Amino acid sequence: MWKDFFYYSRSEQRGIVVLVVVLVLVIGVRIALPFMFDSPVLSEEQKAFLIKGKAINDSISKCKTKSNSVAILNGVVPENNLEKEVADTPLVWINLNSVDSSFWNLNINDDFFRDSINVFLEKYKCLKSLPLRKVKQYSDGQLFRWIKKNSCLKKQELLVEKIDLNMADTVQLKRIRGIGSVLSKRIIKYRNLLGGYVSKEQLKEVYGISPELYGRVKDDFSVSDGNVRRFNLHKDKISEISRHPYFKYEQVVELVNLSRKNKLKTDHKVSGFNSISEAQWVKMKQYLIFD
Template identity: 25%
Template sequence: MKMSAKCFRLVFRWLVINWYLKYRVRFCRYSLLSLTFIPHYCSMKANQWKEYFIFTKKERIGIITMLIILTGIWFLPAAFSPNDQTDIQNLEAFKARIAALQVKDTVAELNANDAYVERGNTIAVSLFYFDPNTLPASGWKKLGLQEKTIATITNYLDKGGKFRKPEELSKIYGLRKTDYERLAPYVKIEGIYHREGKLPVEMPVQHEQKHIKAIDINKADTIMFIALPGIGSKLANRIINFRQKLGGFYSVDQVAEVYGLPDSTFQKIRTKLVCDSKDIHRININAATLDELKVHPYIKYQVANAVIQYRNQHGNYTSVEAIKQVQAVTDEIFKKIEPYITVH
């Protein structure tokens, strides 16, 4: 609308200017409105007035063309204006489609909890009360667990592990949270009974505390670490990852350096840990590259680079103690890395 009004004003000014130039109209400075037009001839005959309203063929074509253009400009915005009603209908249809997809996903998730599919074979899932310490592999399969998870539980029990309460089932590595929440109400361990229509309730029975056999921190797997009090699947995996990066533990106290392990938890399990360091992986400092040295948790890049530079300048190290000649290797660093280096 604003564009069409602007064009109309421009056309109107163009017509006035052309009329003024054609008939030599002049402005009167002393008129009240300062826009009084005085013709060149004050008196005219009747037929002379008709000249103002008579146009040539070209002028008539120009006027008609201009009127068509102005009319088109006037109605063009209305022709391309958005249809609000159509937009609202499209929005409602889009919302309905999204809602249908959400319902479809919810139904698919519920169906996934009711059946366990393995290699194209559908196995019906049935829920029943069970003791995780005595349930065979076939029973776990009926409950809908995956083969890998069942193998993890079996290995844990075979190595002396035992579930003392239902919450410990959630610590099994690979057990999905949805599976645990689905099975937890049906866990029935010795000393725990189920009231009809209610969740499991612990019976006030005195149990003798089970003695946990000490484990070798250089040979234990995640299942054996999880059997320790306060150690879950995450901490167990962190301990093993730290052991692999080091090349093995040479002291039980190194377990306390594992990220996220509280000191209180370490003090509880310390007496249940032993360390056999005869199989520790050692790095030959006369042949190791910079990349091999810097990845060790106890050897930073600056120390690794200094060790390589010193070897390039002075030749191979004659003994492990010779690395102390490198300025970057302090007594504290040497004490930590000594079990992990050797010379050939």
């Protein structure tokens, strides 16, 4: 190789030498360059500033990560992932009648709609449950409209007109659950025999009305006293009074005799009767006229 070098012309030899020298210089400068300049010397104040800046940057990064984690745990997801997260959320049904104020504070942003829903549900009952994902998807106004559409007035707020036992016909009586055609006719027939009901407890005396049925229907009835027929022992015939379910012939005779002697009062003691028990007297005196 070195022998070949001497076969080049003198000008070519000089060019090769110059090229080698240049390469050596370039390599040497590259190696020596880091040692030719001193590293910048920072003051303690500058060093503290850089350390503080790095700490703040790290803190911000951690807060962002933590905020995203908390947001996801609370059911809040970035907008671009909202549809996917909602679709992946398990189907949890919410009974809107039993949730507390914290639920509305979390899911209703507007104070007006939050207060309106709370006031509405004091008087109305929501008939359907709603998936939690729908609660989160609906706007405040949409949720309020959904609640109103699927609610009814609570039972205690319903103004139900009670049926007057002394005025009702069979059609009205049959509106009461448990009272059919047969029982409605019996109620009216017994009302005619009594001359009118003086209390709804007398329904228990109607054949076919069990204690259980009476317990279910008693609050659906009222009793007006104005049309009740009462007997005057001084004027009405004994035979007529005896047709009443509460009076027997011999009992009416005894009552008439006591009345003529002015010894019959509403507080008459049972011990003064010969044919009338205390329970019978309680019923009888409700259908008598006392002077």
